[in-house]
Amino acid sequence: MIRFILIQNRAGKTRLAKWYMQFDDDEKQKLIEEVHAVVTVRDAKHTNFVEVWDSLSLSFRNFKIIYRRYAGLYFCICVDVTDNNLAYLEAIHNFVEVLNEYFHNVCELDLVFNFYKVYTVVDEMFLAGEIRETSQTKVLKQLLMLQSLE
Amino acid sequence: RNAFQLCQIQLYKLKCVSINLGNGVLVCGGDKTLDGYSKKKYVCKLLFIFLLGHDIDFGHMEAVNLLSSNKYTEKQIGYLFISVLVNCNSDLIRLINNAIRNDLASRNPTFMNLALHCIANVGSREMAEAFASEIPRILVAGDTVDSVKQSAALCLLRLNKTSPDLLPMGEWTMRVVHLLNDQHLGVVTAATSLITTLAQKSPDDFKTSLSLAMTRLSRIVTSASIDLQDYTYYFVAAPWLSVKLLRLLQCYPPPEDASLRSRLTECLETILSKAQEPSKSKKVQHSNAKNAVLFEAISLIIHHDSEPTLLVRACNQLGQFLQHRETNLRYLALESMCTLASSEFSHEAVKTHIETVINALKTERDVSVRQRAVDLLYAMCDRSNAKQIVTEMLSYLETADYAIREEIVLKVAILAEKYAVDYTWYVDTILNLIRIAGDYVSEEVWYRVIQIVINRDDVQGYAAKTVFEALQAPACHENLVKVGGYILGEFGNLIAGDPRSSPLVQFNLLHSKFHLCSVPTRALLLSAYIKFINLFPEVKGTIQDVLRSDSQLRNADVELQQRAVEYLRLSYIASTDILATVLEEMPPFPERESSILAKLKKKKGSSKLPDLDDSRRNVNGSAEHTDDTETSPSLSEDLFPTDRPHPPSSFPSILFARWAAGVTNNIIFPVFFRFVCKSNGVIYENQLLQIGLKSEYRQNLGEINALSREAQTSLSPATWASFSEGIQRHSLAKRHRS
Numbered sequence: 032m033i034r035f036i037l038i039q040n041r042a043g044k045t046r047l048a049k050w051y052m053q054f055d056d057d058e059k060q061k062l063i064e065e066v067h068a069v070v071t072v073r074d075a076k077h078t079n080f081v082e083v084w085d086s087l088s089l090s091f092r093n094f095k096i097i098y099r100r101y102a103g104l105y106f107c108i109c110v111d112v113t114d115n116n117l118a119y120l121e122a123i124h125n126f127v128e129v130l131n132e133y134f135h136n137v138c139e140l141d142l143v144f145n146f147y148k149v150y151t152v153v154d155e156m157f158l159a160g161e162i163r164e165t166s167q168t169k170v171l172k173q174l175l176m177l178q179s180l181e
Numbered sequence: 182r183n184a185f186q187l188c189q190i191q192l193y194k195l196k197c198v199s200i201n202l203g204n205g206v207l208v209c210g211g212d213k214t215l216d217g218y219s220k221k222k223y224v225c226k227l228l229f230i231f232l233l234g235h236d237i238d239f240g241h242m243e244a245v246n247l248l249s250s251n252k253y254t255e256k257q258i259g260y261l262f263i264s265v266l267v268n269c270n271s272d273l274i275r276l277i278n279n280a281i282r283n284d285l286a287s288r289n290p291t292f293m294n295l296a297l298h299c300i301a302n303v304g305s306r307e308m309a310e311a312f313a314s315e316i317p318r319i320l321v322a323g324d325t326v327d328s329v330k331q332s333a334a335l336c337l338l339r340l341n342k343t344s345p346d347l348l349p350m351g352e353w354t355m356r357v358v359h360l361l362n363d364q365h366l367g368v369v370t371a372a373t374s375l376i377t378t379l380a381q382k383s384p385d386d387f388k389t390s391l392s393l394a395m396t397r398l399s400r401i402v403t404s405a406s407i408d409l410q411d412y413t414y415y416f417v418a419a420p421w422l423s424v425k426l427l428r429l430l431q432c433y434p435p436p437e438d439a440s441l442r443s444r445l446t447e448c449l450e451t452i453l454s455k456a457q458e459p460s461k462s463k464k465v466q467h468s469n470a471k472n473a474v475l476f477e478a479i480s481l482i483i484h485h486d487s488e489p490t491l492l493v494r495a496c497n498q499l500g501q502f503l504q505h506r507e508t509n510l511r512y513l514a515l516e517s518m519c520t521l522a523s524s525e526f527s528h529e530a531v532k533t534h535i536e537t538v539i540n541a542l543k544t545e546r547d548v549s550v551r552q553r554a555v556d557l558l559y560a561m562c563d564r565s566n567a568k569q570i571v572t573e574m575l576s577y578l579e580t581a582d583y584a585i586r587e588e589i590v591l592k593v594a595i596l597a598e599k600y601a602v603d604y605t606w607y608v609d610t611i612l613n614l615i616r617i618a619g620d621y622v623s624e625e626v627w628y629r630v631i632q633i634v635i636n637r638d639d640v641q642g643y644a645a646k647t648v649f650e651a652l653q654a655p656a657c658h659e660n661l662v663k664v665g666g667y668i669l670g671e672f673g674n675l676i677a678g679d680p681r682s683s684p685l686v687q688f689n690l691l692h693s694k695f696h697l698c699s700v701p702t703r704a705l706l707l708s709a710y711i712k713f714i715n716l717f718p719e720v721k722g723t724i725q726d727v728l729r730s731d732s733q734l735r736n737a738d739v740e741l742q743q744r745a746v747e748y749l750r751l752s753y754i755a756s757t758d759i760l761a762t763v764l765e766e767m768p769p770f771p772e773r774e775s776s777i778l779a780k781l782k783k784k785k786g787s788s789k790l791p792d793l794d795d796s797r798r799n800v801n802g803s804a805e806h807t808d809d810t811e812t813s814p815s816l817s818e819d820l821f822p823t824d825r826p827h828p829p830s831s832f833p834s835i836l837f838a839r840w841a842a843g844v845t846n847n848i849i850f851p852v853f854f855r856f857v858c859k860s861n862g863v864i865y866e867n868q869l870l871q872i873g874l875k876s877e878y879r880q881n882l883g884e885i886n887a888l889s890r891e892a893q894t895s896l897s898p899a900t901w902a903s904f905s906e907g908i909q910r911h912s913l914a915k916r917h918r919s
Contacts, residue, residue: 076508076546076547077508077546077547077549078508078509078512078547078549078550079509080509080512080549081549082549115424115428115473115476115477116473116476116509116513117469117470117472117473117476117509117513118420118421118424118473118477120469120473120509121414121420121421121466121469121470121473122421124466125414146228146229146232147225147228147257147258147261150261151257154298154302158298158301158302158331158332158335158336158339158371159301159304159335159336159338159339159342160338160339161335161338161371161374162370162374162421162425163331163332163335163367163370163371164328164331164367164370165367165370165412165414165419165421165422166366166367166411166412168410168411169367169411173328177253177257177291180252180253180254180291
């Protein structure tokens with residue numbers, strides 16, 4: 032399952048944080064910092080998957096981060112170690128394509144000023160830690176309908 | 182920008198925030214009721230401020246009020262606020278649940294979805310209690326709209342995770358399974374996730390989903406690309422749903438029904454074949470989506486582990502990926518092949534790729550990919566390639582990341598032991614491990630090499646010689662000193678004949694490292710020295726000089742001091758026979774499971790009692806039980822709980838009688854000397870009475886029990902009128918010490 036979804040910029044500012052498990056505020060902060068630290072040092076020669084090393088127990092944690100960078104933003108999905116890496120990698124891309132279509136060439140500021148709309152997009156495509164809807168056509172149709180209710 | 186300007190910006194930001202917050206307070210606390218639009222605006226601003234990282238402790242009531250609005254936008258903000266800023270106030274919870282209940286009953290799909298999403302996002306116990314019965318009903322009702330079904334299914338999944346006891350699926354099971362046939366693939370996706378989670382807890386209840394899932398999967402896999410328009414992603418048909426269906430199938434063993442099994446095999450073969458076809462698109466999204474399904478299919482094939490052809494085909498496919506230009510695919514192939522390696526059907530096929538994997542170990546630039554290569558080498562290792570693999574892993578170890586060194590050390594140690602035909606190779610390998618990565622060679626590893634050397638006569642001489650040579654290196658790791666000290670202490674005699682490794686040379690070599698070592702190592706070396714005294718009388722004097730030195734006898738560490746003192750004394754008073762008995766060669770260790778394997782599995786870094794210590798206790802522990810085996814289990818256990826097995830209690834109830842008054846300490850005093858070496862015995866005896874002492878010592882704790890009993894020679898036991906005992910502490914001990 033998905034444990035959380037993060038969108039962060041290179042400086043570490045969080046543009047979206049969606050949690051699918053119970054975490055304290057401190058834990059959330061720690062995780063955000065950890066993800067940022069781990070993901071920003073990687074480049075093209077690395078994979079898009081990171082297994083997190085826990086220096087306390089000297090083993091890998093039981094979750095992993097699937098991420099991709101789009102311009103100045105890192106889209107990260109944290110999943111169980113047994114989950115399908117490529118499926119979630121493309122789930123990220125699917126999500127980004129929807130955002131792109133919905134906000135007409137989305138940029139970071141769109142996500143900042145329309146944060147409440149971003150949550151709506153997220154909830155259309157992901158829910159309860161699982162993928163909810165994958166058809167871009169259906170999602171966009173629904174979003175436009177909701178927009179018309181404004 | 183300089184620091185001053187940055188501060189100004191921060192101050193300005195804070196001002197903005199506080200103005201906004203101030204506005205919020207003014208407005209929310211005011212008498213005027215806000216209209217929905219303004220309320221929505223302010224709640225939204227509060228949320229925004231919260232998301233920036235500032236604490237918000239008001240606005241909840243307003244947000245809850247928004248829930249009862251008829252406008253979607255106002256409701257949406259209300260729900261968003263309470264989902265993000267979860268509040269545990271019970272009044273608010275009651276109001277929120279009421280609002281949710283209303284929205285669920287509204288028959289408005291948009292409102293129903295908002296409510297369901299809120300439940301799925303918050304998933305609190307109160308919500309579960311309130312809506313556990315409602316949601317399954319919505320899910321399977323005939324008039325529920327598709328999008329609401331999707332949300333209801335996943336909402337149920339969330340509640341099942343947090344409050345499973347409140348959701349007995351029972352009557353809903355069949356209807357939920359039936360959702361797999363829905364024509365809306367989004368519903369099927371959500372339902373598959375739900376069923377997979379539920380099936381993990383109660384597989385039998387959801388067995389019927391297997392054939393439905395398989396049918397669905399077959400249809401998707403064999404569909405033409407125009408069939409599933411909405412769900413085709415870069416020319417791949419419903420990739421995420423396919424992955425989910427394959428995941429559901431992994432909750433179960435291979436189907437018993439033959440036709441079902443053959444259908445599944447056919448389906449998997451189709452997936453494997455498609456991977457070989459020329460791509461419909463050059464885009465990475467296409468290949469990722471296609472390969473996502475492929476890897477999940479391979480995962481299922483491995484899980485079933487029943488069709489050799491499929492396993493071999495999977496292995497070949499992965500073999501191709503090992504050399505793909507994309508790092509992601511190489512990584513995943515290495516990871517997947519690791520599990521394939523343990524299947525008897527595909528083990529040989531995996532081995533054929535050994536050169537590619539070794540090459541990956543040397544050339545991959547992402548450390549996690551290299552790590553997978555190590556894992557795969559370990560998994561594919563058997564007698565035929567053990568030497569090659571261990572060599573490669575050792576050479577990789579020289580440059581490996583510190584974080585993973587310990588794991589590699591453990592793996593090499595396990596492989597070397599498991600596949601050693603010639604134990605000299607095993608000894609060489611372990612010594613190499615210590616040389617290359619000494620810091621990461623845990624106790625279990627070097628304990629093990631010593632156990633093996635002790636148990637195998639044929640390698641003892643070689644071990645002594647090799648360790649001796651290795652110690653010549655100017656800077657050798659402390660673990661090598663430990664191993665060397667122990668082995669030379671036991672088997673140094675095997676190489677003492679050669680003048681280059683004469684006893685004196687051996688001693689000087691070990692002692693040259695002494696001052697560089699930590700206390701535990703020095704303690705081990707001291708033991709080696711006393712063993713040398715036994716083995717090589719000609720160096721006795723030299724070693725005694727060393728033991729006699731102040732730095733040993735007055736060493737700040739108690740253990741070292743004690744050893745030096747006792748060993749020195751032993752070397753003086755023990756005859757050669759006794760010395761030889763005390764310092765006899767270690768007997769073989771009993772065969773037991775390697776603790777290294779257990780450590781590798783746990784890899785939690787906590788210490789375990791190594792096998793060596795257990796054996797040592799068994800060998801030497803019996804020496805502590807002298808002539809008196811009468812121990813009362815209850816007494817010892819209360820004070821000194823020990824896992825040493827107690828001899829069966831044959832403690833005769835010894836009742837001593839009180840000695841006559843007037844007996845002074847002077848009579849008893851010389852008897853005390855007896856109890857310096859003996860724990861138990863009679864301390865006083867006359868015609869009427871016997872008094873015995875029973876004592877036990879453990880580190881800095883001691884317990885003495887005085888017991889009194891009627892003398893055996895007493896003629897008439899019944900003459901005792903009264904009896905009382907007492908123990909008086911005396912300053913005698915203090916006097917004696919000075």
